[in-house]
Amino acid sequence: MDFNQGWKSKFPINTVFKPPLLASDPSSSKSQLGPLIFNAKPDSQTELLSSPSLVSPPVLPPLPQLSLSRFLSTSSPVTPSASYKIEALFGPEQTDAASGFAHNRLQFLCCPDTGKVIVFFPTGANSDQIGFLILSVGDGMFNVKIGEDGDVFRSKKRFYQPIVRIVVNSIPDSGNCMSSSVGYLLAYTMYSVHWFVVRSGGNSGIPVLVFLGSKVFKTCSIVHACWCPELPELSVVLLESGNIFLFDLEGILHEVGLEHNLKGTRLRVLWNYTSGSKSPKWLGCEFSWHPKMLIVARSDAVFLVDFRSEQCIVSCIANIEMSGSYSSTEKDRFVAFSRAGSDGFHFALASNKLLLLCDMRKPLNPVLQWSHGLHRPCCINVFELSKLRSNSKQDTYEHASKLGFCILLGSLWNCEWSLFCYGPPLPDARGSFPSKASGICDSFYAWGLPSELSLSGHECGSGSCLFKEECLKKSSPQWVDWRRKRELVLGFGILGSDLSSPASDDDEYGGFTLIRLMSSGKLEYQRYSASWDVTRSCQKDVGLSLVDNGLCSVVEDDYKFPKRFKYLKLDNLYSFLNGNLASALEAKIKKTSSCPKEKESFDPTCHVALCKMLKASGFQLGSPSTLAFDDIHSPTTIGEIILRKKCAGLPMELLLLAFSSYSEFLEVLLDQKKVPLEFLVVPETVQLQPFVLRESSLRSNKWSNKVHRSDALVGPVLPVPFLSTLHQVRDGSSEASVGLSSEAELSLQFGEVMQVATKMAMSDSGPEVHDEHAISLADDREETWTASQPEKPFFLNHIGSFKPYAHPVCSHMVSKVVDSKAISSKNNDATGLEIFNNICPIRMTFHSSQQDFGSKELAIYNILKGQYLKRQESFDPYQDFLSRCKLQN
Template identity: 50%
Template sequence: MELSEEWKSLFPISAVFRPPFLLSGPSAKPILGPLFFNPVTNTINPIFSSPSLLPQFSPLPRLSLPRFLLTSSSHSSPLPSTSSSIASLFGNQYHRNGTSTFSHNRLEILHCHGTNSFILFFPAGENSDQVGFMLLTMKGSTLDVRVDNDGDFFTAKCGFSYRISRISVNPVADSDFQSRTGANLSFTVGYLLACTMYSVHWFVVKFRMNDLDEELPSLAVMGSKVFKTCPVVHACWSPHIPEESVVLLESGALFLFDFDSSSKAENFNAYSKGTRLKVSWDGYGNMEKVKWLGCEFSWHPRILIVARTDAVFLVDLRFDECIVSCLAKIEMLHMYTSIENERFLAFAKVEYDGFHFVLASTSLLLLCDVRKPLMPLLQWTHGLVEPCYINVFRLSDLRSRPKDDLYNWASESGFCIILGSFWNCEFSLFCYGPSFPASSGSVAAEVAEFCKSFYAWELPSDLLLSGRECRCGTCLVKEEFSKDALPEWVDWQQKKDIVLGFAIINNDLSALLSEPDEFGGFTLIRLLSSGKLESQRFSASWDPLKRLEDFHGDLSKFENSLFYSICNEKYKFRRIFQYIELDYLYGYLNGNLDEVLISKMKSHHLGPELKDSFSPEFHQILCEKLNSCGFGRLRSSPAITLVFNDISLPSSIHDIALRRLWADLPMEFLQLAFSNYSEFLEVLVNRNRVSLEFLAVPDLAQLPPFFLRKPSCRSNKWSEKVKHSEALVGPVLPLPMLLMLHDLRNGCPNSEEDSSKFAVEAELRLQCNEVMQVAREIAAQGAASELDDDGAVSLADDKEDTWVGSQQAKRFLLHHPTAFNSTSMDRTEGKSVYKDDAFNTLISKLHKRTSSDNEESVGLEMFDDLCPILLRFDGASDPRFESKELKAYKLLKKQFSKWQGNFDLYKDFCSKSKLQA
């Protein structure tokens, strides 16, 4: 089906299969040439480095403002209601994060027309409130850096009251401004403006001759404007009249400034009034819910393009009455994205054409034409997170100096959009241009003159501005793990040297720096957050670079970068370091816990012997607790079925194996694991001796390690009035250490050479296998079907004599929770995500119905009807509910039963378990 040009543009590149406006594949390569640009690692050259280039910013919290207020102080934190009310005073927290601070390019380049020099501009000063600059000149194949007499970069003589957020330059293409003042020759090479939050400052960029007949750059103030009531959003130069500038405020107000008369007369004003443009935004949406992005001059000196987060407008000021028309709306993106959370984030005009502009939203990138409102020429899905930087370059600027002109047509006709975020260190390249050239004199060539449709050239590609990051899978995974290891209040950008700004040297100057590439390339100058300026060569290639050999594997962790404010003061607090001995844990992780224990015991025997602190009362309490669970004082390895009797909550095979290992320990080792506070040695912490805290052993009959316990009641302020707590607590030693001590005692090794090399993990695995085997045998006896890997089988015991020490029938349920499965298809096929059945196999005890149907329960047993699993109420007496409680219970039970009947997973669970739902 043939579609019109307008309909074809509605299919975004990378979002649909075979988009109509995409030129790609084998047929396109011989015409378009290579469109991937990879860094050449051996061409990184340092230009300049100075602590003065560091961005002086205080750390920005990733937490929301209310959460930040709650966690900022541990002593005087406000209440949640108070922090929320404080945060509401600041209004909408839109873009109040790290991305807004680094949303603009911090490095601007001004090519000096007719010379081999260019000037780099950047924010400088303690608060980034000065304009810093340096002169770079091509000398042979190297860059000569010209700085001031102190070896630092030049700075503008005036400073600002606010931090510079944006710098923009406007070059002068001719030499009409040459003039002679006294004996010194000076000429203008361009103009510069610097935006802060509440002011805009304009400069003229000149070259002056010093006493040594050297040309040095300088900045002369043309004017400044402070907006006291409204912040500045954007300011731009006019490409038609070099001395004109437009400023956009957060309220949507536009101001025009003309410095033509003052610049030629060199009678610069310290204060500029400007002219407020008569633009009304009434009827163009709710101004309080949107944010303005920027403004640019269009094809006429009195036609502006103004963008905000929900729309883009064309402002025509050629007549007495201002005419505002809409060029783009966020609603026009509804076909391929949800507009509920969609907004425009970045906007730029194509400098090489006064009609075209590019626009980036949360998920889409658009190429638009002012002559075709509400109808984008091209669309891409960019896949970037919060992109804030966007610019358009000619393809010839990125493929300069090729060895042959085989792809000269594509280089001269194509364009490249660079979209990304300095904060996220992600940039992508989007190439576009006209269709394939038609033969001269053909009908297609004549049609192309009138209907110039743009096509995307190949799919978007990544642009690695840092030039030193390996993008192979191993390095990417390692980097993501390093990010996840940081605390939630620390941005990984604080730990990494990131690119804060970049500039591309034009073709003429780039030709002096390097030899011709096979397919062409460009020279990039970047500003790093570590205060370094460096250049690197990028070359065009057929394939993206998957691995940088020079930097592969270098990232082991994020280092502390000099990204934030540097304090010159010495550290004035006492340095106190506390160390924790983790010898036993280290030995366990390395598989030599036995060697560590033997070494510790040898060193212990050399010292004075400690008095036995175990009391006979404590020994008796432990024996009583084990007897209540079916384990006598004289016992061998306990039967697994006895451990099954202790199940009160759904337990995994691993949990049951741990209980058996605990119950298998002799009493003298259990005395090492459980004690009371009167027998503990105090620990020296911060010069104070304190007792350690452990969980109390429950009064109910349970096997160690006693799940779901309450904390013990103790205090560090014990005195004669407040006695020590005598509650049993523990375990104070972990099970692997007790098992190792038990094995060492049985083997009685006298040296490290005689060590038994007892493997705790192997013993635990053996116990898990035995528990699983018994569970399968009981399932085979109590159920007709075999144990299914992903099903649920009732362990109903029809033969009472198979349970050792059991006085009544016990019913259990063996099942795999659906949370351990991946998809419904995998559940149907019996495939589990986790292959270790010791963790994803649960055993639950089922309640036994003791009351008949006509007997009404009035105690805790009436809760047995709510679910098949046995409910146990620890520490609760057996109350008798009255009529009011029973009425409320029946109402709640009815609602709960209705929910169970509508819950498919529960019904499926009961069906597989052969239970009554």
């Protein structure tokens, strides 16, 4: 009994017993289809190039494999309850490491009639430039052409953002590659797209990337961009919001050399399809059989967009529910999408469980289905079988190779790839294949079961090697993903008959050459041959150890020494976080009191300079209670006020521990060598710490005759909480024995400063501080806004954008308010820095030697002031801020 094609396609391959669309008869497959398994040949693995320019910067964020709360509780003294609170502040975790490997980093562009292939890839310190090299074959070997400086070729254009993907499009019948354009290239970052035309470069034979233009999307990120196969100058860009922009380069090709800001044409598409999927994500788009028809994929559905008329017609041609009972549609979603074949009718879809081959002419009815068994695949490529079985020594399976296709599905991050072969039905009794153009064949069959494909060529299929590899994975720390320690394939390309790749004598059924880019910065090629069986022999030359690779660190190839890690002893910080810094210091003082003392290295000149600086800043040493808000000359946080208050209560001998000169420092012994320390220079302008603006010290790795020791003050070399606790321990203060945690002590100090701020400053009506030790100002606001109260010289503001990621000491800021009476009493003849007092309600103090401005400067100031005030009047949030805070501008 036979059934129709739609009924047969409901049974996925690898899921049911004897699926009706599987051509897997051993006796017939070997005689009609040919070998469909491809094994890497270890003896053909060759390194083409190793360069730091091929090493990508770390594409992975330094996130642990564990959840944030679990990582904090297992690697630090944070309690489980506190770790959950910290995790809640940061919101949902972004731990999808596979997202950094969603795209192939290599793109190939063939030069016709030259036997050369241009390989493009991202390069640069931030992957913000396009790099390329030229591959050719000579004397049966691959040749790599790079620049005369020994580095890869680079585009002059930099994007200053990491390149997400590079897409090329060849120009058909372009003529001689040496004197004409070869193709087009676009590279897109997260928010911008850049277009180029690729030219050979004339007699030099070095391709030239000519920049055509760019487009920046400021409000939405880019999901995908592609070229039109029929019209090479046409491309589309899909945004995360679902908007589609069409770009036609034909109008600017005659103006090559000028940088254009392309606007594109936004397609008026209305997405009226809804499903049960929560927050569906867009995957990509491809051109269909017509240049004005697009296939757009989403995580829950696929749409056909027809914009041949003025109004775009959108129809759903696939959805996640059409998989039926073989996939849980509630949790499953589409994760990868690609155009299949050159006709523009077929496309391949991959979900978390199934691989589907669909036809736009048969909506909601997949042509073929496989159960792929891969973990979170994200990359999908479709090849003609003739490309994978090129250079075959016999033509027995030539017809099958011309009619068959292969879908390569997997993940660069998980190192798992499978090959799915399909094609028209088996030959009839006469032994002839049905032609695709004859109309007899309107369906496809799966040609055999899926097979594994090793892109890296390093995997060994023997049981002993697989067992050793699993043991090595488990030996890594729980919070370290083992894939970070492994050399991964970042990009690849397959060469068939488009380049006369070196063939081996035992490639009886043909094969292909794989060019791959490794995370260590190596460009390799390896030969793959078609075979009837999977090779399971153990490869002894393949190392199974997991070592640091290019994702973790970049080292030169000639670095032959073992890596060693240096550990810092942070016992004081550990005690401070646990709230027992005082007890730890007492134990250290008792231990060191019996040890012989080293010669004191304090410099008297440094002592005098430090005293002058502190006195000029308004410090009254030993009197923390006398510290007022009068020293606030710019917006200052509560945390900065607390630090100043602590510094004012420290004796001079302790401050000498925090500020010193390089001549007083003893070199630190590290690896049996003395290494000098480095600190930031104390600014020359009179100000209290913390010092916001200052320069780094002028020194090299080691002092030399050219770089002498600086006499400038540097510091602080010890943090203020450490000095304050040391002062309490030395004086036998009762505060040291209380043993409050750092968080509780900081909250108490915050409450003390806020009490003073209540009397000295007026407050806005922003959000309250939710802290158990904080002092609420709700009871004092009525008094603050009373008209009978005198004008307060300061203003207390709560920065809501900092919440909930910062402590209240950082999100509350005190600013000095401009005295309105003093401004009104001055005439308009002021020519000094005081002219800036009447353009902003917050007073700013300038450290400048500028006394008076000339007539030209004042004229420019009046023009800019008018524009600035006009901007303030039209900016509603600013006017609301003035009204809420009772401030006048």
